[in-house]
Amino acid sequence: MLEMESVSLSYHTGKKTFDAGTHHVLNNVSLTLCKGEALGVIGRNGVGKTTTLRLMAGILAPTSGRVKVAEGKSASLLTLGLGFKPDLSGRDNALLAAMLQGSSRKEAEAFLGDIKAFSELGESFELPVKNYSAGMRARLAFTAALMTHVDILLIDEILSVGDAQFRGKALNAMQNRISGEQTVVFVSHMTDQVKVLCDRVIWLEHGKVVAEGPAEEVVDAYTRQVSIENKYVPEDEEGGQASG
Incomplete structure (x- = not known):
């Protein structure tokens, strides 16, 4: 249904800005999306998840590489x-x-x-x-x-809406929508939803694909890595690790 071949995206900022220079959003990303598949894309803020959806939707054009949607098929970005x-x-x-x-x-x-x-x-x-x-x-x-x-639904953080009751209703509705032949790419920080909705997951880090595979396997690896990096062990005044 859709293929990204060695896709990179960069942009330039002017000399008068604090972050002047060339910024690489995606770097040589390749992936395929098959009919009826629900593909998840996970990663921290700023790694290129939403940019990937915009490239798939044709809103952005890659700096290099190509994005190919199957002939006669439509892709739409669903964003709140x-x-x-x-x-x-x-x-x-x-x-x-x-x-x-x-x-x-x-x-x-x-x-x-x-x-x-x-x-x-x-x-x-x-x-x-x-x-x-x-x-x-x-x-x-x-x-x-x-x-x-549409043929390909591109979903950007759309299930984190409303109160708890409505979120449950929204999740059930989306599950029903994609349980048939609907093809989906789903971006979310809510990893439990990714596990429920997706068959396969791609993990982006610094604009690159660092892992790809079954949803539960990749999501668990990602959450373990985030947990390790967020762990903080305070030090005592003499420079050693605090007890307890």
């Missing part, structure tokens, strides 16, 4: 709040978000009843989004993204 305008109603924002994610106007209009029901917004669906709480915006954004039908 895409296209939201604060002065428009929830209904109008849902319509706009669905269209920006690849639906025709007729298709988007057909989704609106389901979006209103799933998001649990009630009559607030007809009010301007600027009046929404953060939780209400999150529920609307997730539901609008969920209703989009």
Whole structure:
């Protein structure tokens, strides 16, 4: 369905900025995505996870290498709040978000009843989004993204929305969506969700693939590494390790 071949992405900042110079976001990344597969991408902030999704969606072009989507297939990046305008109603924002994610106007209009029901917004669906709480915006954004039908779903941290009850509902809905033939690339810091949703996982570090394999195996290796690096043993005043 999709292939990245030796993809690198760099950008330059001017001399007047504090971090002037060339910055390498991705460095020689290669991967393949098969039909019906749910591929997870994990790693710490700034390692290139979201950039990878944007390259897959065609929003960004690589500095070198190539991204190839199978002929006749569509890929859409599902990200919270895409296209939201604060002065428009929830209904109008849902319509706009669905269209920006690849639906025709007729298709988007057909989704609106389901979006209103799933998001649990009630009559607030007809009010301007600027009046929404953060939780209400999150529920609307997730539901609008969920209703989009494309060949390859590119999901960026979209299941960390709303309260605990809605997060459970969102996770179940996404599991149902990808349990069939839906092809998915899923980026998240929530490793438990990655284990549940994904068949295979890629671990990015410093813009490179450092591990690839079954979801549970790679996620466990990643969490062990993070735990080791975050471990802090204080020292006593004489320079030795504190007891206890």
